[in-house]
Amino acid sequence: MPELPEVETVKRGLQAMVEDTITNVIVRFPRLRYPLDSEKLNLAQNQKILSISRRAKYLIIHMESGYIIIHLGMSGKVTLYKKNDVPEIIKHDHVDITSNNHILRYNDARRFGCVVYSPDLSSLEMLNTLGPEPFSEEFNAEYLFSKISTRKTPIKQLIMDNAVVVGVGNIYACESLFLCKISPLRIGNEVTLDECYKLVNIIQQVLTKAIAAGGSSLRDYRDAEGNLGYFQQSHLVYGRAKKECKECNTPITEIRLGQRNSFYCPNCQS
């Protein structure tokens, strides 16, 4: 599933579209998490793109009097083409957002993503319920401590909870907890303020590295320019069940936690 670093990579790739004017939106297969609404999406017609931002894993196209919000779901791919250089339609090419210079094509085999138009952002519940961005000032040790110190939920699930902080996907949660020597099973109220300082710092470092590498969660992931976004990043614990811990040679343990596979070193992490 595309994680925050992949979405950030796509956002950066889409900046070429800023200042373009949208000419039309072509909906081919409307069935996504929210059905594509051709009529609404075409309200974007003749609007200039002012900027393209990211909030959590949502891409937001800001126009003169409205927004297009894109979520990649489990398998969504956004590719940006120059207008005279567009390949043929393939299966699952759900929608094209066409501008005077480019075509943004959204492909989604598993259809868990969405592309919606909204005249404003404040009324959108999908954005309203989100916690702070991992790189924002709001996400600091005191904040994290206040959010988890009364909770009896395992720390891994808490840092993956979008209401606590957005964008810490499974891989990054596993890797960050290993680097902090905290077991994913430790419950929230047993994590100290000192550990929160470390955790905030490490989460930011892990995400920064992943963004620099273009994201790492999908093998066939492509950025908006069609470049392969998967760089064989060597994970410390993620995906390394039964392999030796790189610190202490203990076999890495794999457990199911909150319906996600979790990997940790039972010796280094407690």
Ligand SMILES: [Zn+2]
């Ligand atoms: Zn170890």
